[in-house]
Amino acid sequence: MTFSSALASEVPSRRYVQDLNHRAWVLQDQTLMIVPRKERMVPITVTLMPCRHLETLEKDRGKPMYLGLLEPNCCLFCKKDGEQPVLQLEERSIIDLHAFREPVKPFLFYHSETGRTSTFESVAFPGWFIAVCSKGDCPLFMTQELGKTYITDFELIRQN
Amino acid sequence: MLLLLLLFCFRKLSDKISNTCKDRDMHHEAISADQPFAFNxxxxxxxxxxxxxxxxxxxSKAPISKDNQSRIHQEHTWILILPLKLEDSGIYLCVIKNANNCVRIWMNLTVFEKHWCDNSRRSLPNLSDDYQQIxxxxPSDSLTCHLYFPETCVLGPIMWYKDCKEITETRFVPVEMKLVVYDVSAEDSGSYACAAELTHAGRAYRVLNSINVTGRVGNERRIPKIIYPKNNSIEVQLGSTLIVDCNITDSKDNTNLRCWRVNSTLVDTYYSESKRIREGIETNVSFPEHIFYTVNITFLEVKMEDYGLPFMCHAGVSTAYFMLTLxxxxxxxxxxxxxxxxAVxxxxxxxxxxYxxxxxxxxxxxxxxxxxxxEDGKLYDAYVLYPKPQKESQRHDVDTLVLKLLPEVLERQCRYKLFIFGRDEFPGQAVAHVIDENIKLCRRLILIIVPESPSFGLLKNMSEEQIAVYNALIQLGMKVILIELEKIEDYTTMPESIQYMRQKHGAIQWTGDLTESSQCAKTKFWKRVRYHMPPKRFPPSSSPAAEARTLQFPSRQMETKMGLISC
Structure with a gap:
């Protein structure tokens, strides 16, 4: 039994993120990639903080969540690049985002859990999900195609 | 150092290739020898x-051959090495160009010797190409065999091994690149391997992936359980300070938000100005199966508006509230x-x-x-017995009281009927006989006593009287009204019977002026006497006869009426 007196509301949850093919999120060249997880490889630690201000957000899409990386300290966000939203990283503290009086929508993702997997849908661009290719190594991107070519279901692995 | 120098040389080389190319970070690949290798x-x-x-x-600063018969060659965007040899270790560079962009991707390849399932020959401890899977x-889970090769490589069926032995158990079902495992238990963790035959350009190779499998407790997604509050009410005094804990158990994997809300707004936001009600610090205790969270809400001062308002604790999809009541x-x-x-x-x-x-x-x-x-057979309301003091003044006082004032107040004003010894007896009768006979006809005995009358004439000397009085008191159970004409300092000088009567019935001390000719029945003394007297029954005054009398003797009747009123 361990006791934590930390301000849990100010300490994000830390997770590794994988798909069901045992590929893990890693950071390569400032780009979030998914690669088969190997023994010698340390997946990126993803930080999650639920948004506390739910008033202006949709209720049934999942828990609005800020997603960040532990090291380097940055956050995932969506922005429109031409026709479609793209997933980017911005150097920003997830705790600062969490402390905002209002939801910072580009940085928010509806976290929806089904069974053991989760999907992350952009709050700023509803219908667009964080996705990866179905095999090999590839970067993370945004898609509206669900259950087809790309994988949008991820597993959050608690670090021991 | 050598590596940096080498890298510097490559950069120089590549600069010749293009001066506008963007460099990407180095990819490090460590692969065991004697098996196919492909990198896209x-x-x-x-x-x-x-x-x-x-x-x-x-x-060699030379482009890789595009001849598919060559052991190391390029196919489309891939570099293929069929199979890997130890000497292939080194740095490889891929340059991607289109009309506007150029990107250089560096790969540092390390080839090492690995002897799968040969404990006699150890691999280098710091090199591994093992996959890590969970x-x-x-009920079921699966392992994945990561065999990622260009389309020109044809893969045969995948063989699965655990602890160097081929898996034959029916719980394990290979499906395409996966091994589905049913009824997964903790014993299923360990060293696995998947292997397949890879055919390329007519030649066959064997590719093998080692997989370290760790077991994990299936993450049962549980709904957070709010143990407290329980939609209950809390009694609290107006103006008091209050802290209420929200106790929650949730799965270890949860990412749920826990907070206090009022009217669907965070309490910290709702009371952002006054800060009267605040959400507290969240703490948690970790158990093997779950986490126990506590987050409190603090009321610095409970106000009237707080009563009846549901304060909701949220934990993910679960909610529970409490309400304050007076x-x-x-x-x-x-x-x-x-x-x-x-009692008061x-x-x-x-x-x-x-009073x-x-x-x-x-x-x-x-x-x-x-x-x-x-109808008690009595003729008189009271029998008045009094001493005959030797002192002239006392004797006069007694006579005034007995023969003048008592008849005036009790008989005339209050219409009692008294038997006064020395007034009402027939002359010639024996004293004892008078007392004995008449005392029986009386409802009360009024006894007048004066101090310092050592020769208490009445009872001391006249034994017959004494006997009669005793008889009256003891046999008839008469009530005695003891009237002290003056304050009696020392009762011990009195006869025992007097002492007894004083003790039993108390005494009324005369207060007033004996010389006053007109006495009022409403003075304190006379009230006390009247109180001890029996209740007076009056004949009906509104009878026609009485009215006739009124007409005949108006003044007398008025007087009588006055008397009636005063008693």
Whole structure:
């Protein structure tokens, strides 16, 4: 039994993120990639903080969540690049985002859990999900195609 | 150092290739020897379009052959080494170019010797190409064989091994690149391997992936459980400080938000100005199966508006509230208070009654006087017995009281009928006989006593009288009204019978002026005497006869009426 007196509301949850093919999120060249997880490889630690201000957000899409990386300290966000939203990283503290009086929508993702997997849908661009290719190594991107070519279901692995 | 130098040389080389190319970070690949190796050079979204990709061997500064018969060659965006040899270790460079962009991707390849399932020959401890996978305990899970080769490579069926032995158990079902494992238990973790035959350009190779599998407890997604509050109410005094904990158990994997809300707004936001009600610090205790969270809400001061408002604790999809209520009246306190009040009232009533007892009784007698004559066979209301003091002044006083004032007040004003010894007896009768006979016809015995009358003439010397009085008192049980003409300092000088009567019935001390000719029945002394006298029954005054008398003797009747009123 361990006791934590930390301000849990100010300490994000830390997770590794994988798909069901045992590929893990890693950071390569400032780009979030998914690669088969190997023994010698340390997946990126993803930080999650639920948004506390739910008033202006949709209720049934999942828990609005800020997603960040532990090291380097940055956050995932969506922005429109031409026709479609793209997933980017911005150097920003997830705790600062969490402390905002209002939801910072580009940085928010509806976290929806089904069974053991989760999907992350952009709050700023509803219908667009964080996705990866179905095999090999590839970067993370945004898609509206669900259950087809790309994988949008991820597993959050608690670090021991 | 050598590596940096080498890298510097490659950069120089590549600078010749293009001066505008962007360098990507080095990819490090560590692979065991004697098996096929493939690496795809991509740089999305650049490689999604029409691009020119060229692989270079940095050591030889030469492009990699595109001849598919060559052991090391390039196919499309891939570099293929069939099979790997230890000497292939080194740095390789991939240059991606289109009309506008150029990207260089570096790969540091380390080839090492690995002897799968040969414990006699150890691999280098710091080199491994083992995959790391997780099997969750539960009905089923799967392992993946990562065999990622260009389309020119044809893969045969995948063989699965655990602890160097081929898996034959029916719980394990290979499906394409996966091994589905049913009824996963903790024992299913360990060293696995997947192997397949790879055919390329007519030649066959064996590719094998080692997989370290760790077991994990299946993450049962549980709904957070709020243990407290329980949609309950809390009694709290207005103006008091209050801290209420929200106790939650949730799964270890949860990412749920826990907070306090009022009217669907965070309490910290709702009370952002006054900060009167705040959400507290969240703490948690980790158990093997779950996490126990506590997050409190603090009321610096409970206000009237807080009562009846649901304060909701949220934990993910779960909610529970409490409401504040004013404390219920304390029935015990009320009961005690009531009893005390009752006791006070009763005591007050008793005190008032005691104080006004005489007035109340006299008022009652006058208000509810019965018109029915008393039928107790008595002729007189009181027998008056008095001493004959030797002192002239005392004798005079006694006579005044007995023969003048008593008849004036009790007989005339109050219409009592007295038997006064020395007035009402027939002459010649024996004293004892008079007393004995008449005392029986009286309802009370009025006994006048004076101090310092050592020769208490009445009872001391006249033994017959004494006997008669005793008889009256003891046999008839008569009530005695003891009237002290003056204050008696020392009762011990009195006969024992007097002492006894004083002790039993008390005494009324004369207060007033004996010389006053007119006495009022409403003075304290006379009230006390009247109180001890029997209730007076009056004959009906509204009878036609009485009215006739009124007409005949108006002045007398008025006087009588006055007397009636005063008694």
């Amino acid at each position: 050079c991509t740089n999305p979204p650049l490689t999604y379009g029409e691009v020119n990709v060229v692989w270079y061997d940095a050591a 099997l969750r305990t539960g 404390p219920a009246p304390d029935f015990r306190a009320y009961l005690i208070g009531g009893l005390i009040a009752l 009232v009763v005591t007050s009533v008793l005190c008032i009654y005691n 006004f007892k005489i007035d109340i009784v006299l008022w009652y007698r006058s208000a509810f006087s019965s018109t029915k004559a008393m």
